Amino acid sequence: MVKGFNGVIARVNLSTGEIKKEKLNEEWVRLFIGGRGYGGKIIYDEVDAKVAPFAPQNKVVIATGPTAASNAPAGGRTMIITKGALNGTLACSNVGGFFGPEFKKAGYDMVIIEGKSPKPVYLWINDGTIEIRDAQKLWGKKPDQIEEAVKSETDPKARVMTIGPAGVKLSRIAAVMFDLNRAAGRTGVGAVLGSKNFLGIAVRGTKKVEIADPAGLKEANSQARKLLKEASIPGEALPTYGTSVLVNIMNEIGGYPVKNHQDAYFPTAGQTGGEAIAEKILIKKGACAACPIACGRITEIREGKYKGEHGEGPEFETTWSLGVMCGIDDLNAITKGNYLCNEYGLDTISAGVTIACAMELYERGYIPEKDVPFPMRFGDAEAMIKMVRLMGDREGIIGDLLAEGSYRLAEHYGHAELSMSAKKQEVPAYDPRAVKGIGLHYATSNRGGCHVRGYTVGPEVLGWPMQLDRLTYEGKAGLAKMFQDFTAVVDSSSMCLFTFFGMPNMSDYSPILRAITGIPYTDEELLKAGERIWNLERLWNLKAGFTKKDDTLPPRLLKEPIASGASQGEICELDKMLPEYYKLRGWDEEGIPTKEKLNELDLETPL
Amino acid sequence: MQVRPDDIMKIKVKFFATFKEAFGAEEREVEFEGRRSVLDLLNSLCDSVERRQVLFEGCAKLKPYVKVLKNGRLIEHLDGIDTQLVEGDLIAVFPPVGGG
Ligand code: SF4
Numbered sequence: 001m002v003k004g005f006n007g008v009i010a011r012v013n014l015s016t017g018e019i020k021k022e023k024l025n026e027e028w029v030r031l032f033i034g035g036r037g038y039g040g041k042i043i044y045d046e047v048d049a050k051v052a053p054f055a056p057q058n059k060v061v062i063a064t065g066p067t068a069a070s071n072a073p074a075g076g077r078t079m080i081i082t083k084g085a086l087n088g089t090l091a092c093s094n095v096g097g098f099f100g101p102e103f104k105k106a107g108y109d110m111v112i113i114e115g116k117s118p119k120p121v122y123l124w125i126n127d128g129t130i131e132i133r134d135a136q137k138l139w140g141k142k143p144d145q146i147e148e149a150v151k152s153e154t155d156p157k158a159r160v161m162t163i164g165p166a167g168v169k170l171s172r173i174a175a176v177m178f179d180l181n182r183a184a185g186r187t188g189v190g191a192v193l194g195s196k197n198f199l200g201i202a203v204r205g206t207k208k209v210e211i212a213d214p215a216g217l218k219e220a221n222s223q224a225r226k227l228l229k230e231a232s233i234p235g236e237a238l239p240t241y242g243t244s245v246l247v248n249i250m251n252e253i254g255g256y257p258v259k260n261h262q263d264a265y266f267p268t269a270g271q272t273g274g275e276a277i278a279e280k281i282l283i284k285k286g287a288c289a290a291c292p293i294a295c296g297r298i299t300e301i302r303e304g305k306y307k308g309e310h311g312e313g314p315e316f317e318t319t320w321s322l323g324v325m326c327g328i329d330d331l332n333a334i335t336k337g338n339y340l341c342n343e344y345g346l347d348t349i350s351a352g353v354t355i356a357c358a359m360e361l362y363e364r365g366y367i368p369e370k371d372v373p374f375p376m377r378f379g380d381a382e383a384m385i386k387m388v389r390l391m392g393d394r395e396g397i398i399g400d401l402l403a404e405g406s407y408r409l410a411e412h413y414g415h416a417e418l419s420m421s422a423k424k425q426e427v428p429a430y431d432p433r434a435v436k437g438i439g440l441h442y443a444t445s446n447r448g449g450c451h452v453r454g455y456t457v458g459p460e461v462l463g464w465p466m467q468l469d470r471l472t473y474e475g476k477a478g479l480a481k482m483f484q485d486f487t488a489v490v491d492s493s494s495m496c497l498f499t500f501f502g503m504p505n506m507s508d509y510s511p512i513l514r515a516i517t518g519i520p521y522t523d524e525e526l527l528k529a530g531e532r533i534w535n536l537e538r539l540w541n542l543k544a545g546f547t548k549k550d551d552t553l554p555p556r557l558l559k560e561p562i563a564s565g566a567s568q569g570e571i572c573e574l575d576k577m578l579p580e581y582y583k584l585r586g587w588d589e590e591g592i593p594t595k596e597k598l599n600e601l602d603l604e605t606p607l
Numbered sequence: 608m609q610v611r612p613d614d615i616m617k618i619k620v621k622f623f624a625t626f627k628e629a630f631g632a633e634e635r636e637v638e639f640e641g642r643r644s645v646l647d648l649l650n651s652l653c654d655s656v657e658r659r660q661v662l663f664e665g666c667a668k669l670k671p672y673v674k675v676l677k678n679g680r681l682i683e684h685l686d687g688i689d690t691q692l693v694e695g696d697l698i699a700v701f702p703p704v705g706g707g
Contacts, residue, residue: 231703243706
């Protein structure tokens, strides 16, 4: 039997209240590893791709991979896989914290949530037993209130994942919050839970998960920890400055989007960078389960209007989205905006980009004054904070639209082109006009605009693990494919992608996965599994109705040259990369995987 | 812009992240006479053994992870350490950084 898993998947039908235990499919572990890959296969097989995200027929898989509860470095991540509320792709959002290992030690590898509960409920999973509990009193409350109440109803040591008010109000950019401040943020997974009247899960687990080769794992883990300690990024930059250490380099290269991508350089962006965070608001660093890197920022606002407030963040993406993307360089206001997003359970990337979109629509006169309770101008930190509240509460005409994300907001006002999104999901903090390969990844990412599933920024900007020229197109198709397949493996294993900054080769991961599972995965087989996962997600998206037309970027990024800074004049010529990308993927000119490719990957031909 | 040998040229330099500890956080302006390269500039700033050790691993070789940007372009994609400077150039020096 495959080790490193409990071999048990729970299936909870919220419509009927039925709870079943099913056996883990070991062949799928070989083919799809776990987590994102395995969960994606469940959704692929069980959910009609055309179903509406909020329909009871949609399902949600909450999944761990083989490394959760194994002490593999940064190996305790959880994934939520579903048809996403934001864009209807085969969505998956990945989160750290401490929930994953606890869940796994409770005797399950994954839980499938199906149907729709007649009233709000949560699950209490306690060392093997599963109970559906009433959550009416908690519905719409903030994550800290929910966590406190749930722990007192269950076990003070329970780990809690929950939606916040935004998920309850079906905001399409709602996150699921774990351990209060860690977010499965992207793709609107929180709204799908909300649509099922499902608040979340409290879990307590004390069992041991059997490992195939404990001595081998010990050795592999210590080797991996050594790599992470010795490499400068995970060993020094991330623990010292957090992810926002990227602010300055992105700004210096002129690739740091400003005011809804109207520019890509902001002279005072440095005031919000990792160095400033360390100096002004950092209390201490924070780490997820078994993580030696500790990139998290536990912070407190020490001056100004929000003095004395504390919480976690901002991370790099949030520093940007609520910061210079909205024309704001006030670190305290950004931090407050981040705390608010956590309280509402909102994805900070989509929240900030949607606010920036509204600011541009307002400044251009596309939003009538009657729709807004106050002026929404770039650079106005107070307006940004108030807009987060409107969005989280869905208050008024504009709050209701903000909660839908930038695409629907901009479309409503007749200017969808001002939504900085790919497949309707807001794109992150790297301007594709200044970093060409990341543009190809944004355009092709299976869950829509996203950076983490194909982080070409490593070589294109950071020189890791090699240095490439960010402004050229050659080789970027292969680079994006390689990163996408590689990341699908890391995600599906339950390890944090940031381990890549010390572990750039599949051979850095494979000894861990072999020792845990006992499956003699070769590096090639693992990368093939990553490619299989990528293609499975693609196939499902095609079934859902996505086409080649959707593999694109906002027109501004394709046509409007960057106005100032080091990348002034640059645009992203996607058509110089996309055909080669399809070819390297073994897809036809329409972006459809060929029969040969699917055969090679042991995938059926579904179309 | 043409730089004549007797010109005084002003270059702006900034150090980031952990390099701020060794070189200071403030943007500084360095004045040179005549033609100078990135190597000349960094040599002139490494005025102690400690500072030299932060950036260099040989007399004309930067440590592999030191990232030097001239006006936002990595010097690897220009003429490397021999990249020539002109009046008004901005040099940014980074240790390894990463995130997501
Ligand atoms: S590197 Fe950061 S996000 Fe990743 S597991 Fe560690 S603390 Fe969590």
